[in-house]
Structure formats: structure tokens, C-alpha cells
Amino acid sequence: MSLCPRPPRPVVALFLLGAIGCASTTIAAEFVRIEKVELDELHSVPFRLRRDVTVHVEAEGAGDPEHGDLYAYGWILDRRSRQVVWQLDTDESGRGPGTNYSWKGDLQLPAGDYTAYFAPFTQHYRTIHLFGKDLARIYIKRDGKKPRESKRWGLRLAVDDALVTAVEVQHDPPPVEEVRRFVDLTPMGNDAFESHGFRLPERMRITVYCQGEFADRDRGAVDGGCIMDAETREVVWEFGPDNFKHGGGDSKNKVSREIITLPAGAYVASYATDDSHSHDSWNAPPPHDPDGWGMMLTADSEAQAARIGKYTDADDAARTLVSLIRIGDGRTASIGLTLRKPTRLRVYCIGEHGGHEFVDYGQIDHFGGDNLWSMTEANTRHAGGAQKNRIADEMVQFAPGDYVVSYVTDDSHAWGAWNASPPCDARRWGISLMSPVDLGANDFKTFDPASRSEEGKDTLARLVRVRNSQHLRQRFTMAKPGRVHILALGEGMYSEMHDYGWIEAVPSGQWVWEMTMRNTRHAGGAEKNRIFNGTIMLDAGEYEVHYVTDDSHAWNQWNEEKPTRYDNWGISITPDAR
Numbered sequence: 001m002s003l004c005p006r007p008p009r010p011v012v013a014l015f016l017l018g019a020i021g022c023a024s025t026t027i028a029a030e031f032v033r034i035e036k037v038e039l040d041e042l043h044s045v046p047f048r049l050r051r052d053v054t055v056h057v058e059a060e061g062a063g064d065p066e067h068g069d070l071y072a073y074g075w076i077l078d079r080r081s082r083q084v085v086w087q088l089d090t091d092e093s094g095r096g097p098g099t100n101y102s103w104k105g106d107l108q109l110p111a112g113d114y115t116a117y118f119a120p121f122t123q124h125y126r127t128i129h130l131f132g133k134d135l136a137r138i139y140i141k142r143d144g145k146k147p148r149e150s151k152r153w154g155l156r157l158a159v160d161d162a163l164v165t166a167v168e169v170q171h172d173p174p175p176v177e178e179v180r181r182f183v184d185l186t187p188m189g190n191d192a193f194e195s196h197g198f199r200l201p202e203r204m205r206i207t208v209y210c211q212g213e214f215a216d217r218d219r220g221a222v223d224g225g226c227i228m229d230a231e232t233r234e235v236v237w238e239f240g241p242d243n244f245k246h247g248g249g250d251s252k253n254k255v256s257r258e259i260i261t262l263p264a265g266a267y268v269a270s271y272a273t274d275d276s277h278s279h280d281s282w283n284a285p286p287p288h289d290p291d292g293w294g295m296m297l298t299a300d301s302e303a304q305a306a307r308i309g310k311y312t313d314a315d316d317a318a319r320t321l322v323s324l325i326r327i328g329d330g331r332t333a334s335i336g337l338t339l340r341k342p343t344r345l346r347v348y349c350i351g352e353h354g355g356h357e358f359v360d361y362g363q364i365d366h367f368g369g370d371n372l373w374s375m376t377e378a379n380t381r382h383a384g385g386a387q388k389n390r391i392a393d394e395m396v397q398f399a400p401g402d403y404v405v406s407y408v409t410d411d412s413h414a415w416g417a418w419n420a421s422p423p424c425d426a427r428r429w430g431i432s433l434m435s436p437v438d439l440g441a442n443d444f445k446t447f448d449p450a451s452r453s454e455e456g457k458d459t460l461a462r463l464v465r466v467r468n469s470q471h472l473r474q475r476f477t478m479a480k481p482g483r484v485h486i487l488a489l490g491e492g493m494y495s496e497m498h499d500y501g502w503i504e505a506v507p508s509g510q511w512v513w514e515m516t517m518r519n520t521r522h523a524g525g526a527e528k529n530r531i532f533n534g535t536i537m538l539d540a541g542e543y544e545v546h547y548v549t550d551d552s553h554a555w556n557q558w559n560e561e562k563p564t565r566y567d568n569w570g571i572s573i574t575p576d577a578r
Contacts, residue, residue: 468549489568547571
């Protein structure tokens with residue numbers, strides 16, 4: 001291969017983009033040749049330089065002349081520093097033929113490990129800028145045919161013949177060892193989540209290196225990482241607009257390289273991706289450091305890194321009484337909890353706020369009774385990631401008794417299937433109850449609320465798990481006047497109930513109570529799910545409770561999302577013990 005000389009240019013500082021030296025006229029030995037490239041695929045050749053050398057570079061790609069964006073281009077990455085040492089760009093390149101850009105020259109490189117890349121992504125996004133901000137992104141889809149000039153695309157690297165032994169092409173290079181690195185969550189593929197706990201023995205400076213895909217400020221980083229305090233669960237660092245810049249390739253590729261200081265304590269670093277555009281497969285021009293897609297944490301010195309310990313969630317498991325976590329789309333989970341003495345518990349719950357109300361949420365109810373605790377806007381804060389991620393973390397006092405802890409999700413944005421940036425503590429999507437002190441084996445126990453309900457202890461009437469097109473009846477007697485507790489779940493829309501219950505006095509048939517839209521509230525899941533959970537006063541005498549359903553949306557025959565306490569679809573009446 002002949003490399004034509006070009007006028008000499010001044011040598012610029014090493015590791016700046018496009019660092020070049022004077023062109024060489026010596027016959028060179030080629031060690032990288034990327035040509036006849038496949039479209040929309042990333043091509044790479046790793047290599048090692050055993051000594052400082054001058055590398056002769058010849059590259060040709062293509063771009064959009066109007067906007068100055070390249071969609072077929074090459075670059076060289078220093079794998080140890082994760083810095084680009086050269087790239088094809090429109091400013092330094094010659095034009096033509098057609099939309100092609102070409103560059104030919106010399107590059108001074110020190111000994112080290114490198115990778116040469118070429119990315120011909122003809123299907124790409126064009127970003128529209130206004131006043132320095134990204135206003136919109138338009139997907140540019142080609143017809144699948146190779147542009148006529150694509151046969152010229154490629155990247156060639158060579159050294160003088162006398163230096164050929166200084167170059168080693170690595171087809172399967174070992175990872176670059178960095179003894180100061182104590183967290184490495186790279187490379188990350190599609191639909192992935194990884195976390196790593198660590199414990200700092202003292203206040204330390206940490207270098208965070210994180211690459212990801214940023215959608216917009218509402219959805220946040222759909223591929224991104226964060227660091228959380230393991231004890232308080234507070235987010236102490238998060239990948240976001242305030243700490244990243246363009247990471248090469250498509251405008252959605254972002255990179256953060258930031259030094260932070262953390263006090264002594266336990267932390268969890270985590271990284272999550274959505275279902276596209278990752279190290280597995282790129283749907284747009286990839287970043288400059290494809291193999292570094294993810295997050296790395298590095299200490300200032302090897303000695304500091306050696307003192308950093310490990311932390312695992314098992315450290316907290318002994319004091320966790322209830323753990324309904326990693327709840328996926330379209331699910332309802334519940335567990336019963338019996339406490340035998342007054343107990344103060346930490347309620348930790350992460351969910352999704354849909355704009356008007358919570359659509360993924362947890363709640364705690366007295367067994368067969370009123371609500372004790374629910375997720376609200378007032379008792380939650382931003383959980384990291386997309387703005388809709390919310391977290392509740394507070395201490396709640398429990399009296400001795402039986403409780404039902406529940407968690408419900410809608411059909412999108414939950415564990416394992418995020419449609420926006422997940423929260424930092426994504427693995428705890430759901431609800432957990434933890435004790436700040438060790439509890440004895442006799443202080444609490446868990447139970448299946450559905451099985452406990454079937455026991456029917458102290459139940460006056462129970463018509464539950466009612467299916468479509470039913471009209472069920474059951475009689476009960478009040479030996480003396482008293483208050484009763486009613487738990488009724490049904491279906492209502494606008495001003496009319498479709499699945500509902502009522503109570504009649506016997507033998508007069510007079511209605512003494514009815515389930516209405518006015519005296520019920522949303523029961524979780526679909527908007528039409530309604531719940532009455534309260535008490536009424538009844539005189540001594542005989543009564544008959546009724547429950548009717550229409551021809552759709554009932555227990556185990558849902559046509560929309562089921563309610564949180566779906567096993568209670570129907571009506572239950574118990575004496576009010578308070």
C-alpha cells in the first residue's frame with residue numbers, strides 16, 4: 001500500500017482528537033485493513049504497540065455535508081485511558097467523491113493497547129438543534145442499498161517496515177488490567193441489569209466512568225448507571241445531563257468521566273439497559289468506546305483500591321420481614337404478616353407515578369380491615385432515573401395484629417421491562433418491610449392471605465372470588481346492635497356500578513347498605529376497579545348480603561388489569577373488633 005504524503009502539520013498534544021505528525025514517504029507495513037465493510041455493523045481490530053511508533057493512517061468514510069455529521073467513519077481508541085487518540089472528522093478531512101470524506105497522515109502513538117474501529121451506519125438519527133439544545137431527533141432510514149461510494153470506505157494503519165515487530169494485532173485481546181479499578185460493569189448488553197456493592201473504609205476520591213443512552217429529561221438515561229448509599233438508599237451519583245457529554249457516534253451516546261468524593265460507608269453501583277442500542281447490537285452509530293458501554297469505578301491509587309471491601313444485600317437480609325421485590329409488568333403480589341407486639345418497621349417501596357396517580361405501588365392493610373399505609377406523592381421522592389420513578393422510605397408503627405402487604409404493577413415499566421430509565425435501586429422494585437432491630441422468632445410470622453381468608457374466622461358473611469354473570473346471596477344474624485366491617489371489591493365506571501354488593505334487612509327487604517361509586521375508591525389496577533373498606537352500624541336482626549356481576553371483568557376473568565386485592569373480589573362482612 002502506498003501512502004501519499006501531505007503537507008506537514010504541527011504535532012499536537014497526545015490524546016487530542018486527530019493528533020498527527022509529519023507525513024512519511026517510507027514504504028510501510030500495513031497491520032490493519034478494514035474494507036468492504038458491512039453496513040450497520042461495527043468493525044474493529046485490537047492491537048498492541050510494544051514501543052512508541054509513528055502510525056500511518058489512511059481512512060475514508062461519508063457524512064451529511066449539510067449538517068456535518070458522519071455516518072461512516074473510523075477512529076482509534078486507547079483501551080487503557082478510554083480516550084480517542086484519532087478520529088475521522090469533517091474539519092480535518094478532504095471532500096469527495098460524493099458525500100465521502102477522507103484523511104491521510106501520520107499519528108504519533110506511545111506503547112500501549114489500542115483498538116481501531118470503523119462504523120458504517122447508514123441508518124441513523126439526525127438531531128435538530130435550537131439555541132444550543134437538542135430539539136428533536138429524526139430517524140433516517142436508507143433503502144438498504146450500499147451507497148455507490150461505500151466501496152471506498154475503510155481504515156488502514158501501517159508502520160515503517162523497520163518497526164513491524166513493534167506491532168501485535170490481537171484477535172482476542174485480554175482485558176486491560178487496571179489494578180485501581182474496583183467496579184467494572186462493562187460491557188452491558190440489551191435488557192441487562194448489574195450491580196456491585198462495595199465498602200469504603202475511609203473518605204475517598206473515586207473516578208466514575210460511565211457511558212449510556214440518554215433519551216430526554218423526562219425518560220432520562222434508558223441505559224445508565226448510578227451509585228446508591230446502601231444504608232440510606234439515597235442516590236449519591238447518577239448518570240445525567242449535568243455530568244455527561246457526547247460520547248461519539250449518535251447524539252444519544254453520552255459519556256461521563258467525573259471525580260467524586262464519598263465518605264466511609266457501604267454503597268451499591270448499578271447499571272441498567274433497555275431492549276436496544278447496547279454492546280449487543282447498535283441501532284445507530286455506536287459510541288467511541290463500545291466495549292466500555294456501562295460503568296467503571298477507579299480509586300486514586302492501588303493502595304486505596306486494596307482497602308476497599310465488598311458489600312452484599314445479604315448484609316440486610318436478617319432484618320427483612322417482607323420482601324415483595326423484582327415485580328414485573330401486570331402483576332399483583334401479596335403476603336400476610338402477623339406481629340405479636342407493637343413494632344416499628346421501615347417501609348421501603350419503589351414504584352411508578354403515572355402523572356395523576358400511582359400505577360405501580362405498594363400498600364399495607366389491616367387483615368380484613370382498613371388501610372394502614374399507601375404510597376402517596378407526599379411520602380415519596382424521586383428514586384433516580386426517569387421522573388416517574390418514586391420511592392417511599394419511612395418508619396411506620398404497627399400495633400399487634402394481622403396485616404396484608406401488597407404490590408401491584410400495570411402493563412409497562414417494571415422490573416425487567418423498563419420503558420424509561422429505571423431507578424437506581426431497580427432490584428428492589430416493589431415493597432420491603434425491615435426491622436431496625438433483631439426480632440425474635442416468636443415476634444412475627446408470615447402467612448398466605450388467600451388461605452387465611454378461607455378459614456372464615458369471625459366472618460358474618462363472605463362472597464368472594466365471584467366470577468362473571470353471578471348473583472350470590474348469604475344470610476347472617478346480628479344478636480345485638482353493633483358495627484360491622486365491610487370489605488367489598490367490584491367494578492364501576494362513571495356513575496354506575498357493574499359488579500357490586502348490598503345488604504338487605506330480612507324479612508322487609510329494605511336495603512340498609514349499598515356499594516356505590518360515591519362511597520368507593522380506586523382499588524388499584526384498571527380505573528374501573530373499586531373498593532369499599534369501612535364500617536357501618538347494624539341493628540339486631542337478620543340480614544341478607546347480595547353480590548352481582550355482569551358478563552365481563554370478574555375474578556380470574558379480567559379484561560383489564562386486576563385490582564391489588566383481587567382475591568377479595570366480592571364482599572366480606574366481619575364484626576368490627578375495635
